[in-house]
Amino acid sequence: MREKNVGQGSDPDLDIQDIDDAYDVATGEPVYDTYEGEDDADSEDGDPEEMERLYEERLAARRAERQARYRARVRKAWFYRILALFILIDVILLLVVGVRALGGKLHFGKQGETQESVLNPGSDASDEANAGDGTVVVTSGENGGETETAAAPQDARTALFAKADRLAAMYDYDAAAETLANSDYKEDPEALSRIERYQATAATMVAADNSEITHVFFHILTVDTERAFTDDRQGKDFNQVMTTIPEFEKILQQMYERGYVLVGLHDIAEVQKQDDGTEKMVSKKIMLPEGKKPFVMSEDDVCYYEYMEGRGFADKMVLDENGKLKLQYTDAAGNVSIGDYDIVPILDNFIDEHPDFSYRGAKAIMAFTGYNGVLGYRTDETYDASSPNYDPKNTANPNIEADRETVKTLMKALVEDGYELASHSWGHINFTNRSLADLTRDTDRWERNVETLMPEPCDIILYPFGADIGDWRPYSADNEKFQMLEKAGFRYFCNVDSTQAWTQISGDAMRQGRRNLDGYRLWKDYCGEDAKLSDLMDVQSVFDTRRPTPIEWS
Missing domain, CATH: 1.20.5 (Single alpha-helices involved in coiled-coils or other helix-helix interfaces)
Structure with a gap:
């Protein structure tokens, strides 16, 4: 069975x-x-x-x-x-209700909210997107009435903390703490913890010795060495006084690794009005971690001269589609591109990656002559066909007024980005040898054609050829050239000095020596004839071997 x-x-x-x-x-x-x-x-x-x-x-x-x-x-x-x-449906509904109920406490942000809407409540972004803790957004209800909805975007909090942390990374601990203390998140436990940490770190900073601050300078960086360093006279000059992009990038990295921190001239000293009404240049404290070394950087002739066209250098400065300072460059085949072809964008990128390389946002000093215009634009009166000072040897610029407005925009962007602006004279003349009348006439032309394009009066002059108007002693009241420049508003005066550091603060003026990091100076250390750059870099790894050698000064 x-x-x-x-x-x-x-x-x-x-x-x-x-x-x-x-x-x-x-x-x-x-x-x-x-x-x-x-x-x-x-x-x-x-x-x-x-x-x-x-x-x-x-x-x-x-x-x-x-x-x-x-x-x-x-x-x-x-x-x-x-x-x-x-x-399952009930669980999902409970989760949705729970998230909405906790939204105000957990500060959930809104997708697509930008830093502009976070840091600038008055921008065109919606009121709801800009609402922070404690803010009530009024919206239309089902019956046309108004209902209140709490909004506290997480993006605002995150962006605020990032801004404060960046200020602290650049050694501006007071500004970092104030950024949080004056915000809607001042009672946030994380904000209070950060403020306490900033203040504790600030207490460990030490004052730098302002007399030991070195100042390095460059000319326009070389993009294409084959077109720049040719065997003619011009090519040999370029090989002497220019620095290549790879050399500059390696110098930045090595100085950063050795503890150097970029500062501005105005960080070192400032003019203060005294009780008797006189002005006096007073040294300022630069507070850095122990072992860090402040330095100044400058770039001469940021004009992109006519004689440099087609020789492997950038054409002109521009703003890209994101409003960032960039350079236009034309290669040997005639192709035009926008990119990082000189100090300004390269230094910006490096500091973005290493904010502790910059003291409170400081960057380099940009120095301008005037006779060929500035920043690659032919803005000088000698290119203006309607000006009595038009030079018939120049090709008139029919867009000169528009170019001047463009330069004003670029100059303003430079200052806002942390750069200092300086005079390099109008005609790149020798201040030691030329007469007072020549210097006065040149300064007037510079003020008329260059300073008027700047967002604020200029008080820095970097002497062409490093040619100073006095010896090592402080400028005296009977120095007529100094009196003329002082009357023109200059207070910071820089020559060229082969020593590691030289700074002089006297009366209402500050003077500083500069060190050239160009082909000639790099070659002298590279070949072993000198050893003047060992405090800054390992020249053997920096020197661009594409350069024709030997490099002799002429």
Whole structure:
């Protein structure tokens, strides 16, 4: 006799025709087949036909019961599935309600919110996007009424902390603390912790020795050495006084690794009015971590002269589509591109990556002559056909007024980006040898053609050729050249000095020596004739071997 029982774990899709026997619904006992010659207890007379009939009735009853149980299992399975679905929906709804309820406490931000909308609440961004802690945004309700919704974007908090941290990285701990203390997050535990950390770090700073601050300078950086360093006189001059982009990038990296920190001339000393009404140049404290060394950087002739066109240098300064200062460059094939082809964008990128290389946002000093215009634009009056000072040897600039406005925009961007602006005279003349009349006339032309393009009066002059108007002693009242420059508003005067550092603060003036990091100076250290740059860099790894050598001064 075959025994088959179907348990609760059997396949619900099993065909009923495959089941011979099952459990009795009433008793739960197994029911067996009774054919194959066995007697049936329910048959009293043992008639085969009656036995067959009774067997068929029981079999039909079992099949009906099995079908009923199968349908019950199916209905039960669907019931649990629907129940699970409702539970899942309830859980999702509870999560959504919970997130909304906690939104004000957790400061969840809004997707797409920009730093501009975070840091400038008066910008064109929506009021809701600019709302911070405690701000209520009024919106239209279902019936046209007004409902209040709390808004506290996480982006604002994150951007604010990032701004404060960057100020602290640049050693401006007071500004970093004030940024948080004057914000909507001044009671935020994380803001309070940061302020405490800034103040603790500031207490460990030490004052630098301002007399030991070195000042390095460059000319326009060389992009294409093959076109620049040719075997003619001009190419040899370029090889002497220019620095290549790879050299400049390596110098930045090595000075950074040696603990140098970029400062401005105005960080070293400032003019202060005294009680008697006179002005006096007073030394300022530069507070840095112990072991850090402040230095000044400048770039001469940021004009992109006509004689440099087609020689492997940048064409002019521009603002890219993001409002960033960049350079336009034309390669040997005539292709024009916008990129990092001089000190300004390269230094910006380096400080973005290493904010601790800059003291309170300081960058380099940009020095301008005027006779060829500035920043690659022919803005000088000698290019203006309508000016009495137009030079017929120049090609008149029909767009001179528009170019002047462009330069004003660029000058303003430079100052806002941390650069200081300086005079390099109008005609790149020698201040030691030329007469007072010549210097006066040159200064007037510079003020008229260059200073008027600057966002504020200029008080720095970097002497062309490093040619000073006096010796090592402080400028005296009987120095007529100094009196003329002082009257013109200059207070910071820089020559060229081969020593590591020279700074003089006297009266209402500050003087500083500068060190040339050009082809000639790099070559002299590279070939072993001198060792004047070892405090700044390893010249053997910096020198660009694409340069024609030897490099002699002429």
